[in-house]
Amino acid sequence: MLWGLLAAAIPIIIHLLNRRRHKTVMWAAMQFLLKATRESRGKKRLRHILILTCRALGIAALATAAARPLLSNVLGWGSGKPDLVVLLLDRSASMEATPKNGSVPRRELALERVKSAMADLDGTRLVLIDSASGEPQDVPSPDVLTSISSTAPTDTSADVSLLASRAAEFLTETPGRAEVWIASDMQATSWQPRNDRWTSVRAAFSSLAEQPKLRVISLGGDASPNQAIRLLSSRRAGAQLVLDVEITRNDDSAAPVNLPLTATLNGVRSTSNVTLAGQNFRFRKTLPIPANEDSGYGWLSIPGDGNLRDNAAFFAYGPARPVKSLLVAPPGEATDYLALASAPGGHHGQSVERLDPAQISRLDTEGVAAIFWAAPLPIGQVAESLVRFVTEGGQVAFFPPQADSDAEFAGMKWSPVTQSEEGKFFIIDSWDHDDGLLRDGLDGTPVPADRLKAVKRRLPEGEGTTLARWDDGRPFLSRRVFDRGTAWFFSSLPDYTWSNLADADVLLPVSQRLVVEGAQRFDTGYLAIVGNRSAQPRPGESRSRLDDYGSPVPSNEAYEAGIHQFGERIMALNRPAAEDDLEILENNTAQGLFEGLDATFFEDRSTSSRANGSQPLWQAFLVAMLCFLLAEAILCLPKKSNPSGSPLPGRPTNA
Structure with missing residues (x-):
């Protein structure tokens, strides 16, 4: 549809053709009229140029709006078609938060944006480096991005500087014109702007034979109302299990919130209510351990809300010891x-x-x-x-x-x-x-x-x-x-x-x-953080998931919180505490991390995977077209006649 931009030349061609239709004839009586209008000739020419410009721009805006430019297309504007796109995907637990008034997690929104962008880059190779595994892998088609396990939700944290470093290493061994796309919710704990690794990242990208273009897809902004539960500590005291728990929320409302708290211990569930009066509430939960059950496991959960990955905290225990x-x-x-x-x-x-x-x-x-x-x-x-x-x-x-x-x-x-x-x-x-x-x-x-x-x-x-x-x-x-x-x-x-x-x-x-x-x-032998070394099986051990909370995905269980069995050991894995930190990296700070590199930031605040984020873009071109046509119409209005009958300036009067 962008071929329609050629139509912007039609008013100019018509203007040039009309000029050729007139033949100049010298007429002595016209000298008085020419003298009278000489002073306004410059203004007329400027007026004609403005009219012609408005007509051409109006047609160009119409042609651009008809092409319906997409936000994803913006990722490649001004750079041409790359041979390779390296996607750095933040799969941390915080990426499962939904934008305000939305229902789709930010991770899914990011994948939809990438799919839409790659559809316009037919033949471009796509390589994924996700924050959980950190390993580059080829994606055979953008259409499978939302269905492969390497893009599924996790309960891990992210280290964007490490991902960028891995991308630079990969590009060192992969020649060609490349772009690096970073999809993140801009959580400060994931970017770690004070990490010294950023200096080596900038140096690594700058030293490449063909420096890649960096595109940061920022999915920050306000999130839907959300409460998160976290286990501070777990210990056995005789016949009781003592759990120190914290519940936080992300809204600024001072109104108390009553939450049902469900405790599941060895398959037995009980529910009680807790009142969250401020932004966070710490309390101690004591669970009686059934007789003759020296070991066991369970979890505390609250109702689902704006982020389904932070609604449960898992625990496990062993025999009592003095x-x-x-x-x-x-x-x-x-x-x-x-x-x-x-x-x-x-x-x-x-x-x-x-x-x-x-x-x-x-x-x-x-x-x-x-x-x-x-x-x-x-x-x-x-x-x-x-x-x-x-x-x-x-x-x-x-x-x-x-x-x-x-x-x-x-x-x-x-x-x-x-x-x-x-x-x-x-x-x-x-x-x-x-x-x-x-x-x-x-x-x-x-x-x-x-x-x-x-x-x-x-x-x-x-x-x-x-x-x-x-x-x-x-x-x-x-x-x-x-x-x-x-x-x-x-x-x-x-x-x-x-x-x-x-x-x-x-x-x-x-x-x-x-x-x-x-x-x-x-x-602590029963507790670990997802992604840490202690949350991995020892040599010779196999991994299996014991709980059924949250519909676990077997191919993704290494990156999911829950009750895991490693050989004879039982461990409760929970998400990192940093994932509950709501601080967002400031734009100036984020841009400074890529100083000296060709980096562009795109802020995506849309709330639906169906919304391509580009609708305001083509609507803006329609508004621009109307403005150009309105300006052209105003400029074409005839001059007001002289109601007083007074002679025009420069015209001689009759004696």
Whole structure:
């Protein structure tokens, strides 16, 4: 239909033909009229040019509207037909969100756009690199994009910089004119704009013999109302399963929402209601474990909404086991309080063993959840054993020793003792309410750390991160992270000659959180994140899906959350927490990632797979045609006659 653009030359041809029909004849009497109109000749010529331009553009706009340009066609405009298109497809869980007022997930919308675009590039090779597998594969026809397992929904996360790097590697070995199309919802956690890999990505594309054109299909924008459920932790406590759960929603409404929460445990379902008053709600769900069922699995689910991939959280558990802690400290008041806080009466299965620091030559941490250390920092083989313990997921709380010591552990050491002024105290001034051992409870209740007062302290010095400070800004609680575990450093002792840390309102919740987090290293054998190495079968193991939630796809089960069996092991796989982060990458930031490259961004806000996103484009050409014809009609209107009968300028009057 674009051949119709040639019709725009018709008004120009008619104009040229009309000029040839007139023959110039010199007539003496015309000199007065010529003189009178000479001044307006320039205006007439400009008027005629505008009329001719409006006619030509009106016909051109009509021809373009008749061709019905598509949004997908825009992907290739100005570049010609490429030999190869490399599609980088974001298959993360967030891509299953539907746009506001829509019913089709963004992943499906992206595939429809690509299919529509490839239909106009007949003969162009299509290679898919999806975010789940990360491996390039040829797509025999764009028509199968929506039916192959490599484009199916997943519960994984995405790393766009890694996909771009894979595309550059592929193009290094594949000569020809290529384009790289990136289909993404622009979630900031998927793009990771601060990742150093982007520098190498730009360098890799720039070094190619024929630099490809980059087309980013942005499917961001407002999403449909949605609630997401996530499992924060899962542990067995005797005959009960304790689940820490978080439910979030993406709308700004302050109105409470009542959600039915369905708990499925070993095939038995129960339903209760939870009220979501704000944007997120954290709570603890306790499920009784049936007698004679040492192992099992299940999931918590909420009704389907704007994203069907975030409505369930899976868990699994094994046989009950005692929770053991070690207390390394000399006899004394602080030791007694630490022993009581680490294994208080009424806490099923908790025990603590005290070790004298002077008698430790070897530290046995088998089956230990947490270690409370109120002695000089360990050195030698003991320190090495402690590092292994923490690296494997254990928790250690260091309290200052009574005597001075120059020992260091993991880049941390104790300062000399400082005492407060007579009649004054060191008081906790600020602490992190969202992270660490002093964080607020699931119901938002804060730990009353501001009640803590001290007259004596040793400050932790070194590479730790400070999570709580005294009123003079010096650290009270510092943290050093080791892979899966953590070492904590407190700057005062639960001894009333040092502080009132022995009061149960601070020491008890801190100690129990330490023990619980340390014990989770035994329960993490039943939990993993989809896409992580721990969510893969070990050599010789096969994979099978045990649950029936969400109509699992066997060919895609490696990338789906659920209850998976690896040989004799049962694991609950859940989507990454980053997929619940709603932050969208800003346009300027995204464009800066491709600085120096030929990159174009296309924002697709359509809500239907049937909508090709181009309807406003051809409608705009129709509106433009009407505007051109209206302007032409206005310019063709005759001049108003002179009602006063006064002589025209330049015309002589009769005597």
